[in-house]
Amino acid sequence: MNQTSFKPLLLDLLRHAQANQNAFFQALPPAELTIIGEPDYWSAKDHVVHLSYWRQRLVLRVQAHLQQRPQPASEPFEIINPLIFEENRYRSWPEILVESDQVYADLIELTEQLTEEDLTASDRLQKGMPFYLSFMGNCYEHTQIHLGYYLLERHDVEGAQEIYEVWANGVIEADVPELLKGYMLYNLACFYATHNQLERAETSLQQAFALYPETREFARTDPELVELQHMLK
Secondary structure (H helix, E strand, O other): OOHHHHHHHHHHHHHHHHHHHHHHHHOOOHHHHOOOOEOOEOOHHHHHHHHHHHHHHHHHHHHHHHOOOOOOOOOOHHHHHHHHHHHHOOOOHHHHHHHHHHHHHHHHHHHOOOOHHHHHOEEHHHOOEEOHHHHHHHHHHHHHHHHHHHHHHOOOHHHHHHHHHHHHHHHHOOOOOHHHHHHHHHHHHHHHHOOOOHHHHHHHHHHHHHHOOOHHHHHOOOHHHHHHHHHOO
């Protein structure tokens, strides 16, 4: 692919994530947008707050990069996520939606200031992987996962699978780096493997290995791929 054209493609993927997140939740019955969630059964509000928080963390990281300041410190997500849930569980949907849109707008504005070199350079917080994976992980893939979680918790496996497949194909069919396609195929393989579709999981995983060879090492210790360990010997 032509590296000089990557940033517009990334921005399109980020816009897709936000637009489809909003469309997904606004299509729910209005009563679902007012439900107060539980720690083990998140409401629509809880998912959106969670996504906004981690996008805001990325905003802070990009700001630090642009201003040549040290990166902000952060607690492990296992500590942060329950705190964010408790602090926000009683907020109103309109307030949460406004916040979500503002964080997204801030992230887009900052991303537009980054160069192609910024986006493709190694990111020490991403284990040496390109910085753009932080954007995909915190925005595109993270949103995909949470929309899937929402449906899975409500026993809609087919709906969750459709989200994973459509969102993965949106990347796989785009003119983006092969590593990014492999990243999405790996996550799709994990979804299939945890939902008893091992043939599809194996196909997606083989494609991921070809495009992003480092995923083979991840796969050896990935609990979601236990049933496919025969591929990794």
